[in-house]
Amino acid sequence: NAGVTQTPKFRVLKTGQSMTLLCAQDMNHEYMYWYRQDPGMGLRLIHYSVGEGTTAKGEVPDGYNVSRLKKQNFLLGLESAAPSQTSVYFCASRGQEYSPLHFGNGTRLTVT
Amino acid sequence: QQQVKQSPQSLIVQKGGISIINCAYENTAFDYFPWYQQFPGKGPALLIAIRPDVSEKKEGRFTISFNKSAKQFSLHIMDSQPGDSATYFCAAIINFGNEKLTFGTGTRLTIIP
Numbered sequence: 595n596a597g598v599t600q601t602p603k604f605r606v607l608k609t610g611q612s613m614t615l616l617c618a619q620d621m622n623h624e625y626m627y628w629y630r631q632d633p634g635m636g637l638r639l640i641h642y643s644v645g646e647g648t649t650a651k652g653e654v655p656d657g658y659n660v661s662r663l664k665k666q667n668f669l670l671g672l673e674s675a676a677p678s679q680t681s682v683y684f685c686a687s688r689g690q691e692y693s694p695l696h697f698g699n700g701t702r703l704t705v706t
Numbered sequence: 707q708q709q710v711k712q713s714p715q716s717l718i719v720q721k722g723g724i725s726i727i728n729c730a731y732e733n734t735a736f737d738y739f740p741w742y743q744q745f746p747g748k749g750p751a752l753l754i755a756i757r758p759d760v761s762e763k764k765e766g767r768f769t770i771s772f773n774k775s776a777k778q779f780s781l782h783i784m785d786s787q788p789g790d791s792a793t794y795f796c797a798a799i800i801n802f803g804n805e806k807l808t809f810g811t812g813t814r815l816t817i818i819p
Binding site for chain 1: 747750801810
């Protein structure tokens with residue numbers, strides 16, 4: 595029972611490069627979320643999904659795209675990385691309403 | 707626009723003491739208020755949660771106090787232990803609504819011997 599798995603764990607990009615972060619959950623959860631965590635700013639919601647085939651914008655969506663083609667996977671893409679996107683990215687999922695979020699262990703991304 | 711405000715940013719408490727972290731929210735449609743605990747290098751994990759129809763919830767040494775009229779809620783850690791040293795986040799969500807879980811900015815708690 596892996597829960598929420600994020601890959602990769604670490605990545606260094608040059609400005610302008612692109613990459614995709616993968617999140618996989620094995621709990622059959624409907625809702626999935628991508629957050630970024632920066633010092634002093636808590637966890638800010640980038641994009642989220644309320645079910646397979648759906649996506650919605652969070653607080654800080656600019657510069658990111660997402661896709662939820664399969665219920666168990668939620669992909670976060672950076673089309674043209676910028677230094678301001680240096681952060682730790684967390685994926686989370688949850689089941690029905692009033693249930694807690696289950697987080698992955700994060701991806702540390704550095705853009706130089 | 708920060709919908710959930712958390713204080714203090716950092717807190718140092720002696721072992722055996724009471725740790726208190728406060729949060730305030732603006733949107734009265736929020737109907738579920740969880741607290742998360744995060745250790746270095748790990749993702750946050752649910753600690754305790756409350757709905758606004760109760761004023762207090764206790765689980766072991768951890769208690770949430772909820773004041774609906776003041777739009778405030780707080781986490782109390784009794785008999786604080788060094789193992790409680792972590793970052794704590796309050797959060798709020800509207801269930802059966804937009805389903806967005808909004809977090810506070812976090813409190814770094816350090817328990818000293």
